Structure formats: C-alpha cells, structure tokens
Amino acid sequence: MSNQLFFLSLADIFSVYPAIFKERSKQLRKTKQIYLPSDEEWQDKRYFMLLEIQRQVNDSADKTISLKDIDKREKPVFDPQRITKILSPSISPNGRKSRALKHCHATTVRIKLKASARWNLPTIANAAKLLKKPPLPVVFQNEHEMRLAYSLIYDVFRYKTVLCNALSDICFFEQERYKKYIADEQRIWLMLFELYDRHFKNRNSEMHAEQAQLYQDAEVAEIAAVLWQHRIRLAASISRMRIAVGALRLSQLLPIHLQNEKVAIAAANPVITGWINPFLVRNKAEADKLLIEMGFTVHGPDDEQPLLEQHCKWDNICPLVISIIPKDRGEFTKSSLMTKHRFIMQDKNFSYGPAIMSKLMDYYELYGDILQTHVDSPRSTAYLAALFYSVNRVNNFYVYGAGANLKEYRRYMETIGVNNIRLFGDAFTSFPMESNRFRNVIGVFATPPNSFSAISDPIDLICSRGGDLSMLEVLTESEVSDDGRQRVGCILEEQLLTLTMSMSRPQIQFVLYQTHSIVNTENEDMVQHVIEVINKLALEKHRHAYKEMKRLEAIAEAEAANIPAAAMSKESPRKKDKLSAEDKRKSQPELTAKPGEPVVPAVQLPRVDSIDLIVTPDIDEFVLDTVPDICINQDNCIQLQSTGSYLSLIRRKSITQLNEKYLIRMAERRGLFGKQERDRSKSRAVKLHEINEPPPPDTAYDNCSASSRSGGQHGLASDH
Structure with missing residues (x-):
C-alpha cells in the first residue's frame, strides 16, 4: 500500500x-x-x-x-477616463504597446493556513447533504457558504486515495455490518477526512448538541459514530502511510498535480475579486458611490497603495474588475451589492x-x-x-x-x-x-x-x-x-x-x-x-x-x-x-x-x-x-x-x-x-x-x- x-x-x-x-x-x-x-x-x-x-x-x-x-x-461608456493606448498593427508595424507609464502593483496578500481544524459543523453538514445520493436539498445563505461546502468536498476528493487506503487497511468494508456503506462511500470519505482535520480529537462539549442536530439533519450521525469507534486504528493507518514514504505532510502522499493547497488558500484569501455589472450600475461614478456608502475606500487602478481591510481597488488590466477586502466575507456576500447582482464575484x-x-x-x-x-x-x-x-x-x-x-x-x-x-x-x-x-x-x-x-x-x-x-x-x-x-x-x-x-x-x-x-x-x-x-x-x-x-x-x-x-x-x-x-x-x-x-x-x-x-x-x-x-x-x-x-x-x-x-x-x-x-x-x-x-x-x-x-x-x- x-x-x-x-x-x-x-x-x-x-x-x-x-x-x-x-x-x-x-x-x-x-x-x-x-x-x-x-x-x-x-x-x-x-x-x-x-x-x-x-x-x-x-x-x-x-x-x-x-x-x-x-x-x-x-453605446454608453462605463468609464470614459480609462484609456488603454493599444496601437493597432495596421497603424504601426512594431506597435504592440506604447511606452510604460508606471509599474503595476499586485492586489494580492500573503496567506497563512491555520494549523487547527478548518471546517466548521454547518459546512460539514452541507457537504454531507450534497454527497448523498440523491442529494438532500441545501439552502445556502450566501455564496460564501456555498464556496466553503464545495471547498471541503474538493479536499475530500483530493485525498480519496489516502482515505480509501486507510479504510482498506482496517478492512472496513469487508466487515459484514459495514457493507451497507459501500453505496455511500463518498460520505464515508467525508466523515473520515473531517476526523483527520481535527486530529481525531473529540469536540468541545458545548458543540455536541449542535453536532448531533446538524448530523441528524444531514443523515450522517450513524456514519460519524461508526468511524469514531475506529478512530485509533484509522489514525494509526494514516501515520504508517506517512512514515513509510517519509511524508512530512499528508499532501505529499498525493500525485504532483494535487499536492498544491490552492483551494484552502483560496478559501482563506481575504481578497474578493469580481466585476461591476454595467447593465445595473451605469458608470464608474455610480459604482464608486455605492462602494463608499458601504464603508469602503476606493482606489484607482494606478494607485500604489497596498490593499487593506475595507479598501477596494479597480484592476489595471481587466475593465470593470475590482478587488475588495471586506471585514467579513460572509456578510459582504449578503450585501445588496451582491444580492442585487450589481457585483458579480469571479476569480x-x-x-x-x-x-x-x-x-x-x-x-x-x-x-x-x-x-x-x-x-x-x-x-x-x-x-x-x-x-x-x-x-x-x-x-x-x-x-x-x-x-x-x-x-x-x-x-x-x-x-x-x-x-x-x-x-x-x-x-x-x-x-x-x-x-x-x-x-x-x-x-x-x-x-x-x-x-x-x-x-x-x-x-x-x-x-x-x-x-x-x-x-x-x-x-x-x-x-x-x-x-x-x-x-x-x-x-x-x-x-x-x-x-x-x-x-x-x-x-x-x-x-x-x-x-x-x-x-x-x-x-x-x-x-x-x-x-x-x-x-x-x-x-x-x-x-x-x-x-x-x-x-x-x-x-x-x-x-x-x-x-x-x-x-x-x-x-x-x-x-x-x-x-x-x-x-x-x-x-x-x-x-x-x-x-x-x-x-x-x-x-x-x-x-x-x-x-x-x-x-x-x-x-x-x-x-x-x-x-x-x-x-x-x-x-x-x-x-x-x-x-x-x-x-x-x-x-x-x-x-x-x-x-x-x-x-x-x-x-x-x-x-x-x-x-x-x-x-x-x-x-x-x-x-x-x-x-x-x-x-x-x-x-x-x-x-x-x-x-x-x-x-x-x-x-x-x-x-x-
């Protein structure tokens, strides 16, 4: 193995x-x-x-x-002051660009992933509902909740080879009483990955009632209980895999193209990017007014200031695109700017x-x-x-x-x-x-x-x-x-x-x-x-x-x-x-x-x-x-x-x-x-x-x- x-x-x-x-x-x-x-x-x-x-x-x-x-x-012009001087090849044989005016500054920020458990109980319950066949209905309060649920499922699918090997190592599906879970294998992976994410430890006692209710609604309470009984053997199996190949991190057991933690990084990224919808917000002045009313400081595309919390900046390459750091991503996705489709979130x-x-x-x-x-x-x-x-x-x-x-x-x-x-x-x-x-x-x-x-x-x-x-x-x-x-x-x-x-x-x-x-x-x-x-x-x-x-x-x-x-x-x-x-x-x-x-x-x-x-x-x-x-x-x-x-x-x-x-x-x-x-x-x-x-x-x-x-x-x- x-x-x-x-x-x-x-x-x-x-x-x-x-x-x-x-x-x-x-x-x-x-x-x-x-x-x-x-x-x-x-x-x-x-x-x-x-x-x-x-x-x-x-x-x-x-x-x-x-x-x-x-x-x-x-046609109306959204931002008449934004001028990109691109020389047509029919005008200038050599002209693909004019001289550089300024140097662009990135709108990215450094991200450090948490060492503790990254997935909360509502996210786990939503993922469990989505993975059930047929899926249970899920009502996301905002797009941030939806992104979290699918980010968790992505990681579960990414580690499925490791999770399958751990289950095979303890002969989980070979036991007669657990054969009924073969048809629900993806949710077995999910709950095992959730156990690994919290280092196979029990949750705080004040969270037990919430866990019981959410797991019951998602129909995974029984699966969680079964895997908890085998937590020691499963943890030992995963440890043996890492020791056998000298893997300092679990991701080192994955194929090269899956070792990148890009989804976790994207989930932890405080910067939200998207574009202002010109069909509903007619010009840049109107967009700036909406953002200022929401408490944001608006920067132009040539502004050299770094992007900070409650600041936003128009993009220097893509028209209509703006990068924003809100205080709370979840609350921002509930704002009228997004719910009324004036701002479309897009990577x-x-x-x-x-x-x-x-x-x-x-x-x-x-x-x-x-x-x-x-x-x-x-x-x-x-x-x-x-x-x-x-x-x-x-x-x-x-x-x-x-x-x-x-x-x-x-x-x-x-x-x-x-x-x-x-x-x-x-x-x-x-x-x-x-x-x-x-x-x-x-x-x-x-x-x-x-x-x-x-x-x-x-x-x-x-x-x-x-x-x-x-x-x-x-x-x-x-x-x-x-x-x-x-x-x-x-x-x-x-x-x-x-x-x-x-x-x-x-x-x-x-x-x-x-x-x-x-x-x-x-x-x-x-x-x-x-x-x-x-x-x-x-x-x-x-x-x-x-x-x-x-x-x-x-x-x-x-x-x-x-x-x-x-x-x-x-x-x-x-x-x-x-x-x-x-x-x-x-x-x-x-x-x-x-x-x-x-x-x-x-x-x-x-x-x-x-x-x-x-x-x-x-x-x-x-x-x-x-x-x-x-x-x-x-x-x-x-x-x-x-x-x-x-x-x-x-x-x-x-x-x-x-x-x-x-x-x-x-x-x-x-x-x-x-x-x-x-x-x-x-x-x-x-x-x-x-x-x-x-x-x-x-x-x-x-x-x-x-x-x-x-x-x-x-x-x-x-x-x-």
Missing part, C-alpha cells in the same frame, strides 16, 4: 496527453472542407452585401456617414481572456459579430457581454454550446440584466461548413473544454456552474483510467475541431484560443498543429485550382486550334466564360471611387510556370500574433503573473476589412472604372471551394464527438 502511494505521488497524469493527442489528430487529419477568403464566389457575396450598404449610405440624409457607420450602434483567472477579446476589434480595426464557441463559466461569458456593452464595433455577440443548461444560463443572464447576448444550446462544431449561421462573424473566442489544471481557484468554476460535482471529481483524479483516457481523447478532439472549424470559414479574421491548462498538448502544441493543418489545406486548394486551370487552358487551346471562336457552341469553356463575364459586367451598377482613394487591384494568384511555385495568398494564411498588452500601464505585467489562462491569438496574415477600399478593389476587378486588359487565364479561373476532396469517413470519431458536444458533458468533455 505504501509503495503504491509512493509511486502515485510521483505520477504525472498529464504525461498521457501527447500520445492521446497524436492518436486523435491522425483520425482528424483530413478536414472535409475549407473555404478561403480568396474564393471568388465568397468575394462576390461580400461585394454585393457592401454594395447594398453603400446604397443606404448614398440615400442617407447625413452626408458625413460612411460605410462603416451605417450599422454602428452608439481573475476567468477575466483575462474576455478582457483581451473585448479589445481585439479595436486592435484590428474591424466591425462585425463575435462568437464564443463554448460556455465554461456563465459568469465569464456574462463578463465578456458586459465588456461589449461599451464596444461600438461589435454588432452581435453569439454564444454556443450551452447544451442542456440553456434555459438555466438564459435565466441567469436575464436575472443579472445581460441583454446583448444570444445563447444557443447547439454545439459550435455541429454546424456544417455550408451553414450561413456565422456569415457575419469575423472574430471567434475559442473556449473548448480542457483540463482546467492551471486555475488557482477551481471552486469559483464549480460555483459559477451551479455546483458541478462531476467536474470536481474530474479535477481531483489521481490516475488516468480507461474512462479517463476516453474523456481526455474527447476533450482533445473537441479542441481540434473547434480550432479547425473556426479557421476554415473565410469570414473569420482572428481567433483567440483560451484554455486554463498547464499541459502543452492543450496549448502550444494544439495551436501549432491546427495552424499547420489549415495552412497546408489552403495551399492544397490553390494547387488543385492551378491544376484545374491548366486543364481548362489545354482544352481551350485545343478548341482554338481546330474551331473558329464564332463557331463554338455555348457549352465550350471559352465561349461560356466569355458570355458569363459580359452578362456579369452589364448587371453591375456604377460605383465611383472617392477622391483621394487609390484604386488597388484585387488579390490574385501570381502567374507561375510550375505548381511547385504556387504560394498561399496572405488573406488565406493564418499566423500567430502577439497578444496585445491591455494593461493601462502596458508594462507586460500580465506576462509576469500566474494568470491561470493560456491565450493564443491567431489571425489572417492579411486582415480583410470590409470597407470602402475593399468595395473599390472589387469594383475595379470587375472593370467598373474602365476597360482593363483581361488576363487570358482569368477567364479560366476556378472557384476554389468547388474542388473539394472526397470527405473522409467519420466513423473513427463520431461517437466520441457526439458525447463531447452534449450539453450534459459541458464540464467533462465540456461543451462551451
């Missing part, structure tokens, strides 16, 4: 990820379809869409309005990604719709919607993957006042490439399920999901079983599909990929693999198009050598293309260039003599970009912190901006500014999306994909 625990303490359950990823990536190596921005048909659709908008501009009484202003929505680990995503439309100077692929935390999704509250460039915000929780999430958004979000239960990866559902989406916030191994406070995630015990079990696994390998495979597959399908649509200009994982397989390796696959597919499309063009040219030359053009049938490639080009030109309305606007030719593939010289146009190729520094001081402090998030920004090598210049380029390509010399090969151009390879069979991964996309598995093979 001690040897098993010793080797378990050295185990790294994430070591199996590379092999599983290699296996799954081979199954998904061939993508059914990919559509490219250089596709002539797609460009035509964009052109006609812009042309219709331009007509509205021309008919508008306001002569100062432009193409990009026609759909622009005026900063889940704030960095939305904060950066909210700035990318300004960063790339784009207008359009934004899509989030999965819901890992409804509070985090609501935070991004709150940030878009002030972003004029975002028209619509779509969120997919709510699954079976759709009604619950919609009810939550309605409760806290979020009104600029459209939630869907469908999985993002379930839509075919031909779907028009995402036709105006230009940016994707890819948040697929992951291991959540990097988050410092998993209880924040669990509470934001309404208390997900299955997620707690996954986060505390000590070794990878066959079921665990299957689940990991489904998670990696969903990550692959999410990125691949995001980058296979021509309208998508950038993707911000986020995980909360320390595993390279889910992070850098995943991103690099998908970029290589997508860029390779794009190049293959252009090579197929080149081959088809050469084939048609050969047919046309053979016809020209034998038959006069006037005698050709309308079905011949040369005559057919000539007629269609003339009809298209006649059907186009006139469009004049604005004074001072240069007329730039549309992107075309260069004429080459060999297929080996074909290159992918910049508008079709994806590259990794630098994640912009959104801190108000821009001193790269976000890179120096343990954010608990992995963020990767992927964009087109050349961003397509659907504006007046694009409209003029397309009109010039059609010859609306005068007759141009036509390239003979142009008449033989082939639409890239028509040269699709035969779709590969899906049988190797259909069942797993279906399960990973289901709403009920949102936490395990999480759908969001």
Whole structure:
C-alpha cells in the first residue's frame, strides 16, 4: 500500500496527453472542407452585401456617414477616463504597446493556513447533504457558504486515495455490518477526512448538541459514530502511510498535480475579486458611490497603495474588475451589492481572456459579430457581454454550446440584466461548413473544454456552474483510467475541431484560443498543429485550382486550334466564360471611387510556370500574433503573473476589412472604372471551394464527438 502511494505521488497524469493527442489528430487529419477568403464566389457575396450598404449610405440624409457607420450602434461608456493606448498593427508595424507609464502593483496578500481544524459543523453538514445520493436539498445563505461546502468536498476528493487506503487497511468494508456503506462511500470519505482535520480529537462539549442536530439533519450521525469507534486504528493507518514514504505532510502522499493547497488558500484569501455589472450600475461614478456608502475606500487602478481591510481597488488590466477586502466575507456576500447582482464575484483567472477579446476589434480595426464557441463559466461569458456593452464595433455577440443548461444560463443572464447576448444550446462544431449561421462573424473566442489544471481557484468554476460535482471529481483524479483516457481523447478532439472549424470559414479574421491548462498538448502544441493543418489545406486548394486551370487552358487551346471562336457552341469553356463575364459586367451598377482613394487591384494568384511555385495568398494564411498588452500601464505585467489562462491569438496574415477600399478593389476587378486588359487565364479561373476532396469517413470519431458536444458533458468533455 505504501509503495503504491509512493509511486502515485510521483505520477504525472498529464504525461498521457501527447500520445492521446497524436492518436486523435491522425483520425482528424483530413478536414472535409475549407473555404478561403480568396474564393471568388465568397468575394462576390461580400461585394454585393457592401454594395447594398453603400446604397443606404448614398440615400442617407447625413452626408458625413460612411460605410462603416451605417450599422454602428452608439453605446454608453462605463468609464470614459480609462484609456488603454493599444496601437493597432495596421497603424504601426512594431506597435504592440506604447511606452510604460508606471509599474503595476499586485492586489494580492500573503496567506497563512491555520494549523487547527478548518471546517466548521454547518459546512460539514452541507457537504454531507450534497454527497448523498440523491442529494438532500441545501439552502445556502450566501455564496460564501456555498464556496466553503464545495471547498471541503474538493479536499475530500483530493485525498480519496489516502482515505480509501486507510479504510482498506482496517478492512472496513469487508466487515459484514459495514457493507451497507459501500453505496455511500463518498460520505464515508467525508466523515473520515473531517476526523483527520481535527486530529481525531473529540469536540468541545458545548458543540455536541449542535453536532448531533446538524448530523441528524444531514443523515450522517450513524456514519460519524461508526468511524469514531475506529478512530485509533484509522489514525494509526494514516501515520504508517506517512512514515513509510517519509511524508512530512499528508499532501505529499498525493500525485504532483494535487499536492498544491490552492483551494484552502483560496478559501482563506481575504481578497474578493469580481466585476461591476454595467447593465445595473451605469458608470464608474455610480459604482464608486455605492462602494463608499458601504464603508469602503476606493482606489484607482494606478494607485500604489497596498490593499487593506475595507479598501477596494479597480484592476489595471481587466475593465470593470475590482478587488475588495471586506471585514467579513460572509456578510459582504449578503450585501445588496451582491444580492442585487450589481457585483458579480469571479476569480481573475476567468477575466483575462474576455478582457483581451473585448479589445481585439479595436486592435484590428474591424466591425462585425463575435462568437464564443463554448460556455465554461456563465459568469465569464456574462463578463465578456458586459465588456461589449461599451464596444461600438461589435454588432452581435453569439454564444454556443450551452447544451442542456440553456434555459438555466438564459435565466441567469436575464436575472443579472445581460441583454446583448444570444445563447444557443447547439454545439459550435455541429454546424456544417455550408451553414450561413456565422456569415457575419469575423472574430471567434475559442473556449473548448480542457483540463482546467492551471486555475488557482477551481471552486469559483464549480460555483459559477451551479455546483458541478462531476467536474470536481474530474479535477481531483489521481490516475488516468480507461474512462479517463476516453474523456481526455474527447476533450482533445473537441479542441481540434473547434480550432479547425473556426479557421476554415473565410469570414473569420482572428481567433483567440483560451484554455486554463498547464499541459502543452492543450496549448502550444494544439495551436501549432491546427495552424499547420489549415495552412497546408489552403495551399492544397490553390494547387488543385492551378491544376484545374491548366486543364481548362489545354482544352481551350485545343478548341482554338481546330474551331473558329464564332463557331463554338455555348457549352465550350471559352465561349461560356466569355458570355458569363459580359452578362456579369452589364448587371453591375456604377460605383465611383472617392477622391483621394487609390484604386488597388484585387488579390490574385501570381502567374507561375510550375505548381511547385504556387504560394498561399496572405488573406488565406493564418499566423500567430502577439497578444496585445491591455494593461493601462502596458508594462507586460500580465506576462509576469500566474494568470491561470493560456491565450493564443491567431489571425489572417492579411486582415480583410470590409470597407470602402475593399468595395473599390472589387469594383475595379470587375472593370467598373474602365476597360482593363483581361488576363487570358482569368477567364479560366476556378472557384476554389468547388474542388473539394472526397470527405473522409467519420466513423473513427463520431461517437466520441457526439458525447463531447452534449450539453450534459459541458464540464467533462465540456461543451462551451
């Protein structure tokens, strides 16, 4: 037993990820379809869409309005004095940040864990009710109580291997009279862990009545009494385990990834972080007034003062986020600030990604719709919607993957006042490439399920999901079983599909990929693999198009050598293309260039003599970009912190901006500014999306994909 625990303490359950990823990536190596921005048909659709908008501009009484202003929505600004000077790459090739103004100061405090028992009787009773199957109803007075109960359950699940070994050592379940408790094993673990937490000592006599009442209500009085009878043998068993491997602390018997006391530290942390809800508190001045009325001293984001009790400070990186140290966490969670949803408690680990995503439309100077692929935390999704509250460039915000929780999430958004979000239960990866559902989406916030191994406070995630015990079990696994390998495979597959399908649509200009994982397989390796696959597919499309063009040219030359053009049938490639080009030109309305606007030719593939010289146009190729520094001081402090998030920004090598210049380029390509010399090969151009390879069979991964996309598995093979 001690040897098993010793080797378990050295185990790294994430070591199996590379092999599983290699296996799954081979199954998904061939993508059914990919559509490219250089596709002539797609460009035509964009052109006609812009042309219709331009007509509205021309008919508008306001002569100062432009193409990009026609759909622009005026939105209120929460904090007009907060300015983050992020230079767009389209303005400055080197400019990812301006010079540092000041250095940021952390809002964290040092935490020392208590040596005495950490869990009180009401918390133990609430945990016992939650672990009963089926669970007993629990009414939490505030969120602080809820967090404490789930923190205790997390620790119980974390130490379950040690607790099981101790029970096995004394042959507990082998005794006939205790076999009835096998079905209630998790509550046996809970009460044994509670005994260990108080060093197997009896409670003070004045607490006996309270214990009896609470344990009776939670239906664990009998279990507690049975374990108390065996306390000496159980204590000796745990001591022998520690002595056998020289463990100074019980946590040293656990696998490496579970040895961190992060949940206990989070539970003891006096700092509460969250964001002010702009749908209910309209501006920063109103928020400051509410906080001052509650007795807090408010500091700005650039204030260098340390965070003290009854002080709060606006965050220097994440807009709307504020850190608070109340006198009593429990009383603060009962305050009107929280009960009326003016302040939404959220760990900063889940704030960095939305904060950066909210700035990318300004960063790339784009207008359009934004899509989030999965819901890992409804509070985090609501935070991004709150940030878009002030972003004029975002028209619509779509969120997919709510699954079976759709009604619950919609009810939550309605409760806290979020009104600029459209939630869907469908999985993002379930839509075919031909779907028009995402036709105006230009940016994707890819948040697929992951291991959540990097988050410092998993209880924040669990509470934001309404208390997900299955997620707690996954986060505390000590070794990878066959079921665990299957689940990991489904998670990696969903990550692959999410990125691949995001980058296979021509309208998508950038993707911000986020995980909360320390595993390279889910992070850098995943991103690099998908970029290589997508860029390779794009190049293959252009090579197929080149081959088809050469084939048609050969047919046309053979016809020209034998038959006069006037005698050709309308079905011949040369005559057919000539007629269609003339009809298209006649059907186009006139469009004049604005004074001072240069007329730039549309992107075309260069004429080459060999297929080996074909290159992918910049508008079709994806590259990794630098994640912009959104801190108000821009001193790269976000890179120096343990954010608990992995963020990767992927964009087109050349961003397509659907504006007046694009409209003029397309009109010039059609010859609306005068007759141009036509390239003979142009008449033989082939639409890239028509040269699709035969779709590969899906049988190797259909069942797993279906399960990973289901709403009920949102936490395990999480759908969001």
